[in-house]
Structures are given as C-alpha cells and as structure tokens.
Amino acid sequence: MQPATATLAADGGRVTLSGDWVLAQAPALAGQVERLRPRLDASTVLDASGIGRLDTAGATLLLRLGEDAGDTARLDGLGAHQRELLDAVARAVHAPAAAPPRPNGVVELLANAGKAVENFWHDLIELVGFVGLILSELAGSVWRPRRWRVTSLFFHIEQTGLNAVPIVALLSFLVGAVVAFLGATILRDFGATVFTVELISYSFLREFGVLLTAIMVAGRSGSAFTAQIGSMKAREEVDAIRTMGLSPVQVLVLPRVLALLISMPLLSFLAMIAGIVGGAMVCVYVLDISPGMFMYRLQEMTQARHFWVGMVKAPLFAFLIAAIGCLEGFKVSGSAESVGAHTTSSVVQSIFVVILVDALAAIFFMEIGW
Amino acid sequence: MSETVIEVRGLRNQFGEQVVHEDLDLDVRRGEIIGVVGGSGSGKSVLLRSIIGLNRPRAGTVRLFGEDMARVSAAQRHAIEQRCGVLFQNGALFSSLTVAENVSMPLIERRGLPRTLIDRLAALKIGLAGLPPEAGAKFPSELSGGMVKRAALARSLALDPDILFLDEPTAGLDPIGAAAFDQLILTLRDSLGLTVFLITHDLDTLYTICDRVAVLSQRRVLINAPLAEVERQDDPWIREYFQGPRGRAAEHAALAAKRT
Numbered sequence: 001m002q003p004a005t006a007t008l009a010a011d012g013g014r015v016t017l018s019g020d021w022v023l024a025q026a027p028a029l030a031g032q033v034e035r036l037r038p039r040l041d042a043s044t045v046l047d048a049s050g051i052g053r054l055d056t057a058g059a060t061l062l063l064r065l066g067e068d069a070g071d072t073a074r075l076d077g078l079g080a081h082q083r084e085l086l087d088a089v090a091r092a093v094h095a096p097a098a099a100p101p102r103p104n105g106v107v108e109l110l111a112n113a114g115k116a117v118e119n120f121w122h123d124l125i126e127l128v129g130f131v132g133l134i135l136s137e138l139a140g141s142v143w144r145p146r147r148w149r150v151t152s153l154f155f156h157i158e159q160t161g162l163n164a165v166p167i168v169a170l171l172s173f174l175v176g177a178v179v180a181f182l183g184a185t186i187l188r189d190f191g192a193t194v195f196t197v198e199l200i201s202y203s204f205l206r207e208f209g210v211l212l213t214a215i216m217v218a219g220r221s222g223s224a225f226t227a228q229i230g231s232m233k234a235r236e237e238v239d240a241i242r243t244m245g246l247s248p249v250q251v252l253v254l255p256r257v258l259a260l261l262i263s264m265p266l267l268s269f270l271a272m273i274a275g276i277v278g279g280a281m282v283c284v285y286v287l288d289i290s291p292g293m294f295m296y297r298l299q300e301m302t303q304a305r306h307f308w309v310g311m312v313k314a315p316l317f318a319f320l321i322a323a324i325g326c327l328e329g330f331k332v333s334g335s336a337e338s339v340g341a342h343t344t345s346s347v348v349q350s351i352f353v354v355i356l357v358d359a360l361a362a363i364f365f366m367e368i369g370w
Numbered sequence: 371m372s373e374t375v376i377e378v379r380g381l382r383n384q385f386g387e388q389v390v391h392e393d394l395d396l397d398v399r400r401g402e403i404i405g406v407v408g409g410s411g412s413g414k415s416v417l418l419r420s421i422i423g424l425n426r427p428r429a430g431t432v433r434l435f436g437e438d439m440a441r442v443s444a445a446q447r448h449a450i451e452q453r454c455g456v457l458f459q460n461g462a463l464f465s466s467l468t469v470a471e472n473v474s475m476p477l478i479e480r481r482g483l484p485r486t487l488i489d490r491l492a493a494l495k496i497g498l499a500g501l502p503p504e505a506g507a508k509f510p511s512e513l514s515g516g517m518v519k520r521a522a523l524a525r526s527l528a529l530d531p532d533i534l535f536l537d538e539p540t541a542g543l544d545p546i547g548a549a550a551f552d553q554l555i556l557t558l559r560d561s562l563g564l565t566v567f568l569i570t571h572d573l574d575t576l577y578t579i580c581d582r583v584a585v586l587s588q589r590r591v592l593i594n595a596p597l598a599e600v601e602r603q604d605d606p607w608i609r610e611y612f613q614g615p616r617g618r619a620a621e622h623a624a625l626a627a628k629r630t
Contacts, residue, residue, distance in 0.1 A: 022530070023480070023529060023530050026483055026487060027482035027483050027484070030483070030484050030487045031484075055530040055562075056491070056494060056495070056498070056527075056530050056562065057487075057491055057530060060487070060490055060491055060494055061487075064490075081563065084560070084561050085561050085562060085563070087561070088498070088557070088558075088561035088562070089494060089498070091497075092494055092497030092498040093490075093493070093494050093497055333511075334511045335465045335510075335511045336465065337465045337466055338511075
C-alpha cells in the first residue's frame with residue numbers, strides 16, 4: 001500500500017495527490033487535508049492522476065479538499081471508476097446533523113428532578129390502577145372455578161415458594177446469628193445477656209422474618225415475573241392471548257399473585273423459625289444460655305401477637321411485589337434492553353415499597369400499642 | 371475471467387448426526403452479485419457463517435482473497451475480516467446505540483481517525499444506504515423494518531469492505547421497499563466495486579440483480595451459473611423453484627422491466 005499524500009506546488013496553483021486514498025491512510029491524510037485547506041482557493045487545480053486506490057473514506061477527504069478548491073470538476077486525472085465512486089459519495093454526502101445544544105447543567109438537573117417526580121406520580125397512579133384491575137379480575141373469577149388456572153398456580157408456588165426455601169432459611173439463620181452476637185455484645189455491659197432471647201424473638205417475629213423474605217422474594221420472584229411477562233410482551237405473546245379472547249391479567253397475573261400470596265406467608269414463617277434457631281445457636285454455644293432456658297424465656301416473655309404483627313404483613317407484601325413485578329412486565333416495549341430496564345425497575349420499586357409499607361406498619365402497630 | 375475472491379472447496383458441516391454440507395464447492399468472482407438459493411434448512415446461513423468464520427467447518431477449506439482462512443495468522447485474519455461487511459438477517463444493530471453510533475463503531479475501533487472524519491463518514495454511509503440524515507440520531511427500536519435493513523447495510527459498509535455478505539436483505543420488506551433495496555445494492559456494487567454474496571428467497575431479487583445463482587440442495591451446490599442456465603437444469607427442485615407460479619411471475623416482471 002502506497003502512503004497517500006497531498007502536496008501543494010510552490011506556485012500555489014496545483015495540488016499533487018498520490019498514493020492509495022483508502023481508510024487505512026485516512027488518519028494521516030485527514031491531517032494533511034485540514035492543513036492544506038486554508039491555503040487553497042477556487043483556482044487551485046487538484047491533480048489526482050497519482051492516486052492509486054480510492055475508497056469512500058478517500059473520496060470523502062477528496063471532496064473535503066475540493067470544497068475550497070472550487071468543485072470536484074477541477075479534479076484532474078481521475079479514472080472512470082474512481083470518478084463514479086466520487087460522484088456516488090458526493091450524492092450521498094450530507095453534512096452530519098448538528099449536535100443539539102448542550103443544556104445548562106443546573107437547568108438539566110432541575111428538569112431531570114421534575115421528570116423523576118412526575119414519573120414517580122405516574123407510576124403510583126398506574127400501580128393503583130393495576131391493583132384495582134387485579135382485584136376486579138380476581139372477584140370476577142373467584143366464583144367460576146372453570147377459570148382457575150390450577151396448573152399454573154402450582155407451578156408458580158413451586159417456583160416462588162418451594163425453590164426459595166434453602167436461600168431464605170440460610171439467610172435468616174445467618175442474620176439471626178448476627179443479631180444475637182450484636183445484642184449480646186451490648187447487653188453484656190449491662191449484665192443483661194439473657195435479654196438477647198427477647199431481642200431475637202421480637203425482631204424476627206415482628207420485622208426481620210417477613211422483611212428478609214420480602215426482599216429475597218422481590219429479588220428472586222418479582223424480577224422473574226417482570227422478565228417472563230416482559231419477554232412475552234416483546235414477542236407479542238400478550239397480544240396473542242388478547243386476540244384469543246382471554247384476559248392477560250387472568251392468564252398471567254392472577255396465578256402469579258395468588259402463588260405469592262400463598263408462598264410468602266409460608267416463607268416468612270420459615271424465616272422466623274430459621275432466624276430464631278440461628279440466634280439460639282449463638283445463645284447456646286457462645287453465651288452459655290441453655291436450650292431449656294432459651295425456650296422458657298421464649299415462651300414466657302414473647303406474646304403471640306408479635307408473631308401476628310409480622311405475619312399479617314406477609315400477604316400484603318406478597319401482593320405488592322407480585323403486582324409491581326407483573327405491571328413492570330406489561331410496561332416492556334419491544335427490545336430486549338427494555339426487558340432488562342424494567343426488571344431492574346421492578347426490583348427497586350418492590351423493595352422500596354416493601355420497606356415503606358413496613359415503616360408505616362411499624363408506626364401503626366406502635367400507636368395501637370401492640 | 372476475473373479473479374476469484376471466495377473459494378470454497380470440499381466443505382463439510384455437521385451438527386450432531388445431521389450433515390448440512392458435504393463436499394461443497396463454491397467460487398465467487400470479484401465484482402459479481404451471486405444469489406444463493408435453497409430450501410429452508412438447506413444450510414444457506416450456515417454456508418455464510420462458514421465463509422465469514424463464525425462457524426468452523428468439519429472439513430474443507432475456505433479461501434478469501436486467496437488466503438486459506440484456517441491457516442492465516444490472527445493479524446491476517448483480522449485484516450481479511452475487515453474487508454468483509456455482513457448484513458445479518460435481522461440487522462443485528464446494537465440496540466443501545468443510535469444508528470450513527472452503530473455505523474461509527476467499527477470506525478472508532480480502528481483508532482487514529484479524527485472524530486470529525488468519523489462523523490462525516492458515518493453520515494456518508496447513512497446517505498449511501500438511502501436513509502435520510504435525521505435517521506442517524508434515531509435508535510434501532512424507532513426504525514421501521516426497511517430502515518433497520520438500510521441502517522444495518524450502512525454499518526456493514528462502514529469499513530469499505532470488498533465483499534458484502536447479505537442474509538435475506540429483502541425478507542420482510544414490502545415490494546416497493548424490496549425493489550428499492552435491490553436497486554440500492556446494484557448501485558453500490560457499481561459505484562463501490564463490491565462483490566456481493568446474497569442469500570435470498572426473493573425471486574424478484576434473483577431475476578433483477580444477480581449475475582449468477584448458486585443453488586444449494588442435497589448438501590452441496592448443485593449449480594453455480596447465470597440464471598438462464600440454472601433454469602434449464604433438469605433437477606426436480608430447481609424446476610419446481612423457478613417454473614412454479616411465483617418463479618414465472620417474477621420472470622415475467624423482470625423481462626417486462628427490462629423491455630421498458
């Protein structure tokens with residue numbers, strides 16, 4: 001390959017071009033062309049007879065050189081094929097679209113904040129609407145056993161419930177142990193190590209059992225709902241369901257919502273047990289509280305209402321996670337990228353909503369003295 | 371006879387028990403538009419993937435520009451790959467990038483080009499592919515089927531390839547869009563001096579722009595010749611394909627177009 005050059009003759013009237021004007025030479029050539037351009041005028045003749053190979057990159061640079069040196073008709077000595085290529089490029093070329101002016105940073109920040117607030121509001125309204133839709137479909141099909149999708153329901157119970165048992169149990173067990181350690185370290189200074197039992201039972205029955213489960217389920221099952229329904233939406237499967245005269249909410253959403261309503265309380269119960277067992281292990285092996293003592297304090301000091309305070313939240317969280325997961329799935333449009341974006345959004349939203357509702361519930365139960 | 375740019379000899383492709391190609395030979399000459407036809411599942415796309423190196427054949431050699439692709443060094447292979455542009459069946463545009471960014475990407479990857487030149491070249495390729503300038507700022511999901519094909523064509527032209535591989539370029543386009551795309555390929559071949567390897571089911575495309583037609587059947591290339599010669603072949607599949615109602619209609623249309 002010959003290095004491409006463009007040389008201006010001493011008298012300034014003629015530019016001699018030579019070498020291969022191809023993409024591989026373009027980095028060096030582009031600099032030469034830009035340096036030459038201000039020194040050319042309309043009378044300059046471009047002598048292209050020395051050009052070996054020419055491609056569209058070379059032709060673009062030739063045209064750029066020609067812009068100032070009159071027009072390309074002033075190009076001498078170009079072969080017929082090369083002339084054809086140059087003409088094709090000249091016809092196709094249009095100035096690259098000007099980049100839109102960059103907005104002021106502060107203005108952009110405010111605009112984005114405004115957009116985010118507006119989106120939040122819209123999401124909220126959509127969620128409330130969707131919850132209403134689920135409830136009305138549920139009411140419509142609950143008296144018609146023929147419309148129950150039992151196979152689908154059990155499939156989703158297995159997916160969201162049974163398959164989540166190991167991870168939920170392990171996680172709660174570990175958190176239970178950590179809480180026991182933390183509590184014991186502080187309570188020991190007051191000589192109140194034995195209250196570790198209450199710390200574990202209160203926290204797991206009221207909060208951690210159901211909250212840890214909800215976070216795991218949001219990450220495991222909420223995201224799966226979004227991805228499943230989203231990819232069905234992207235491939236027009238949801239539209240196909242509609243054209244068969246079926247309701248997508250009934251076919252896709254109800255089995256998932258009901259499955260979570262069943263599995264979440266069971267998983268929460270499991271998480272409470274696992275957490276308390278984790279705490280008990282630490283009490284027995286590290287804090288020298290005997291298993292009998294642990295059980296005695298658990299029975300004597302912890303009232304059953306703490307369990308119900310925790311448990312009553314499980315179906316509520318389950319419903320919210322399933323509704324958000326399915327709704328985000330229906331919002332998917334077209335591309336695979338959109339599936340990913342909505343899956344992320346679904347997990348973030350469900351965890352946010354779960355923690356928000358949990359905080360509100362905590363205040364409520366405190367106020368009524370439970 | 372002009373130089374052979376693609377030379378396939380004794381190609382064998384096999385997936386599990388299923389043999390797709392056996393002892394397949396194919397030659398493509400510089401500057402011609404070759405149309406590859408064959409029934410569904412006859413291995414047209416596999417042949418394309420074998421030639422461009424996405425699929426390693428069980429046996430046989432593929433030579434591009436006279437180089438045996440199985441024996442060249444990595445650097446040589448890379449250089450040869452840059453001389454091939456590929457238009458995948460569904461466009462394969464990167465969905466997170468705009469059309470202009472899609473076209474610029476191979477140019478940016480070849481370091482050293484100034485940004486202004488890259489933008490110019492990208493705009494040029496978008497224009498060459500017959501898209502309006504404002505299409506450059508759009509994302510692939512905002513384009514119609516025909517525009518996606520054109521944008522993908524613009525990207526495959528980014529590095530000024532010598533050979534253009536097109537996998538069913540007119541599939542899914544309306545007849546007007548398909549005819550315009552045919553003309554576009556013809557124009558690009560003439561002005562850029564491309565060699566075009568074209569897989570198609572579109573009989574109109576075969577009759578309008580292909581210099582030669584390779585028929586893929588019974589695991590090999592049955593015949594690779596100008597269309598008139600292919601039509602005269604005494605093979606049941608070929609007869610069915612070209613003498614069926616659709617084949618005849620396309621032939622009439624092409625003849626009528628040539629007369630006017």
